[in-house]
Amino acid sequence: MQAAERRFAGTLLAPITLLYAVCLIAPISFFLAVSVFRYDPFAMYVPDLTGANFGRLVFDPYYRGIIVLTLRIALLTTIFSLLLGYPLAYFLSRTQSAWRGVLLFLVIAPLMTGVIVRTYGWIVLLGSEGLINSLLIGLGVVRRPLQMLNSEFAVVVALVHILLPYMVFPLFSALAAQDPNLERAAGTLGAGSARTFLEVTLPLSRSGILMGSVLVFTLAAGAVVTPALLGGKNVQMMGQTIYELVLRTLNWPLAAAMGSLLVLLQLSIILVYFRGGRRVVAERR
């Protein structure tokens, strides 16, 4: 690169570098550092190094329960998103329909309406006078309305709905990038459609499965609004706990320790993703 070009690149990249350094990396680093500070009710935190905050999260059954519940909800959400997202992405990547553009738009459109809109939709759907209960009572399946709101079930259903597009798009990219001749070749060589799918299509879409799963898991683990509105008192996730600790108890060190666990969780999943991704590349060679 010539000096003039380097200077031009530097000028163009200066705003984003400054913004990321000052508003993203510095504050988050400091926030994570507070996780090893001591809590003080009068000064928020005192910079004495301690592992007590992490110890409390792991050994206090209340906080351990929150972490386990968060992991369970994030995992269930990821699995169901994959089960629903795969057929959808497969269909979208293979269809010759003139409606393909519209169908793709309909997957993105819900995403754009924001979290609140969709969470509210589930409150109306799952409520005791909502569509599902009206249908069940109308069909005579149940006599009294089912209590579906304020449960882990409601949170998982809504999170799957909210995060499904994040699963579909990486899957769609991976599936659309496959050479259609591979499936045809497998068919010509005598493999049935099930075997072709299991031995050709599915293994080749692994990068999409991993990317989609990482995105959905991370976003589900960090959820606040959906569990707060649909989970009731029994469902308390890590994101909500950070919110409560910061705004109600003002216990910044414990909130920071919870946040660090969230980041750690995400980093370990991204690591698995890159490992898995590398294995996929190695297999292809």
Added chain:
Amino acid sequence: MSSPSAADSAPMLRRAPALAEESTLRRVLRGAAPSALRIAVALIYAFLLTPILIVVLTSFSPTRSSTFPPAGFSLLWYGEFFKSASFLDAFKFSLQLGAAAAVMATAIGFASAYAIVRLLGRWRDAGQSLALLPAMIPHILISVALLLALTIIPLPDFGVLLAGHVLICLPFTIAGITASLDGIDPGLEAAARTLGASRARALWEIVVPLAAPGVLSALIFAFIVSFGDVYIALFLTGPGMTTLPIEIFSYMQWESTPVIAAITSLQIVLILVLGLVVERLVGLRHVMRF
């Protein structure tokens, strides 16, 4: 016709219907998988779209409770929204914040995307991954970290909220503009520079007009991201500067009347119209690409 050929054709004729039957059976079996897939896809679309349609239908409810099906048709809750000062203020604030965040994220995103595509060379992939950083960090952590920074350094609250929104919009604007810059022939710029234009002038007079649809769609998409955000605003809003999603969120923690449905329906219409504009301009898929 000789007799041997007739004798040959007789068993053939007898076999033919059996063959036809077999292939029908096989065709049905083979057809079962695609039609099962089609039914599954239809059900998944129903799952995706029902909650949103329900919101719109509920907004016309004449009663207080969010009953479904609604007991009739009325515009009562739309009226309630336009009478509520707190919701209207939050709506206006969200529009202003979204517009400011979108303009800044698009300007910074364009400069960054151009440098990444044209100038970074072999560092391109690294630059692109770094640019997506805010999308990789849970947004609630960005928000809480910015609040912590505010407790130490007294900064204008609005500036910090705006910075947070610019951060979460940037991955989308950069992804979208990168895609549209990739579609522009670098030779055009080279030609302009050979003819004596400076780097900056070639950028302004050649690249910007050619990338305009991509830039415009990035602008709209950034607005949508900012307008729908709850997580950044969760810690950073205060009296006099509450975004619409946060206003709805705090209202819903106490009650949920169809006024929420009316507001969110207006939001859905606004966003669908903007989304369709982006779709027309460049195709949403390019903006969503990570």
